[in-house]
Each structure stands twice: as structure tokens, then as C-alpha cells.
Amino acid sequence: GAVVSQHPSWVICKSGTSVKIECRSLDFQATTMFWYRQFPKQSLMLMATSNEGSKATYEQGVEKDKFLINHASLTLSTLTVTSAHPEDSSFYICSAPRDGQLNTGELFFGEGSRLTVL
Amino acid sequence: SQQGEEDPQALSIQEGENATMNCSYKTSINNLQWYRQNSGRGLVHLILIRSNEREKHSGRLRVTLDTSKKSSSLLITASRAADTASYFCATGGGNKLTFGTGTQLKVEL
Numbered sequence: 001g002a003v004v005s006q007h008p009s010w011v012i013c014k015s016g017t018s019v020k021i022e023c024r025s026l027d028f029q030a031t032t033m034f035w036y037r038q039f040p041k042q043s044l045m046l047m048a049t050s051n052e053g054s055k056a057t058y059e060q061g062v063e064k065d066k067f068l069i070n071h072a073s074l075t076l077s078t079l080t081v082t083s084a085h086p087e088d089s090s091f092y093i094c095s096a097p098r099d100g101q102l103n104t105g106e107l108f109f110g111e112g113s114r115l116t117v118l
Numbered sequence: 119s120q121q122g123e124e125d126p127q128a129l130s131i132q133e134g135e136n137a138t139m140n141c142s143y144k145t146s147i148n149n150l151q152w153y154r155q156n157s158g159r160g161l162v163h164l165i166l167i168r169s170n171e172r173e174k175h176s177g178r179l180r181v182t183l184d185t186s187k188k189s190s191s192l193l194i195t196a197s198r199a200a201d202t203a204s205y206f207c208a209t210g211g212g213n214k215l216t217f218g219t220g221t222q223l224k225v226e227l
Contacts, residue, residue: 006160034214043206044217093160106151107215109160
């Protein structure tokens with residue numbers, strides 16, 4: 001199966017700092033990637049759709065200036081949590097479909113990044 | 119917004135027993151998927167069932183879909199301790215998936 005790598009797997013930072021999370025498709029190209037946020041024992045909430053070479057599409061209620069997304073290549077999307085605050089502490093997960101298989105439905109997920117803001 | 123509601127929220131069974139999880143959704147779908155998430159990890163795709171299918175099998179997994187009731191069920195037969203995880207149903211198009219609330223399954227030895 002396709003592999004999506006996410007880094008770092010966990011990070012602790014101080015309030016006010018910015019944190020970057022990387023999502024890489026290792027053995028396939030992904031023009032589109034998705035970023036999700038998950039609170040403890042809850043479901044995944046779609047934050048934004050990352051598009052290679054163009055601006056990300058954010059879901060309603062997600063601050064685009066707070067969560068900066070860059071999809072600079074066909075295998076890499078980054079999520080930067082800017083000026084992080086304790087309420088940004090969460091589990092962030094990226095996912096991607098294989099290019100050309102957007103309609104098959106199956107997504108491949110990274111292992112997630114747990115952010116703790118002190 | 120959450121498309122799917124799952125029940126039960128939590129399920130605890132003994133190894134060897136069957137586990138059944140249910141998912142209800144609100145709008146019409148092209149397909150429905152089930153994913154598994156081990157604690158603190160990413161999600162793993164289990165099975166996809168199309169709207170014109172009523173039942174699908176994969177190993178110890180059996181998924182049913184009733185589009186008239188807008189519901190699906192996931193059955194895990196002969197459960198193992200390693201099946202302990204959260205299970206989510208997901209619907210959506212263009213790979214923009216919306217996940218259900220999830221069922222936390224615990225399989226005890």
C-alpha cells in the first residue's frame with residue numbers, strides 16, 4: 001500500500017511559537033492532501049485541502065492565517081501552526097489519495113503529529 | 119459537520135467473540151468506507167462498499183450497507199486482542215471524507 005509519512009510525531013512548544021508539521025507521500029504522487037485535527041477520543045475534523053501549486057482550501061471556521069498550508073511539491077505538504085496557544089494542542093493527521101485515484105475513495109494516512117502547547 | 123454517527127461509542131468484548139459496530143449517515147452517498155485507528159496513530163483503510171452493494175467481505179470483516187436506512191454495519195468475527203482500536207465510518211466524494219464519531223473497541227483476553 002501507499003505510504004504517507006508525517007513528521008514530527010510529537011512536538012512540545014511554548015505559547016507564541018510556530019510549529020511546522022510535514023506530510024510526505026513516500027511512494028506515490030499526491031497533488032491533493034488533506035489535513036485533519038482530532039481531539040482526544042473524538043472523530044477527525046477536516047481542516048483544509050492542500051493543493052500542489054495553489055492555495056489551500058480551508059473548511060469553515062478554520063483560520064487560514066493561523067494554520068498555514070504549503071504544498072510545494074507533488075510529495076510534500078506542510079502545516080504551520082502560527083503563534084501557537086494551548087488551545088491549539090491537538091492531534092494533527094494528514095492524508096492523501098493516490099493521483100489518478102481520486103475517485104476510488106481510499107485515503108492513506110500519516111501517523112499523526114501530537115502537538116502540545118505549553 | 120459530522121456526517122456519520124456511530125454506535126456504540128464504546129464496546130468491550132472477549133477474544134473470540136464477534137463485534138458489531140453501526141454507522142448512520144445523513145445524505146446520499148456514492149460509497150462508504152471503514153477505517154481503523156490504533157491509539158495515537160493514523161488511520162488505516164479497512165474496506166469500501168459502494169452504494170449499489172449491500173454486503174462486502176474482507177477476511178474477518180463483513181460490512182453491510184442499507185441505503186434506504188442510511189446505515190452501515192461493520193462486523194468483526196472471531197475478534198482478537200489486536201483488534202482493539204477505534205473504528206470510524208467515512209463518507210464523501212472526491213476523497214473529501216467526513217468521518218463518523220467512531221466506536222472504541224476493546225477486545226480482552
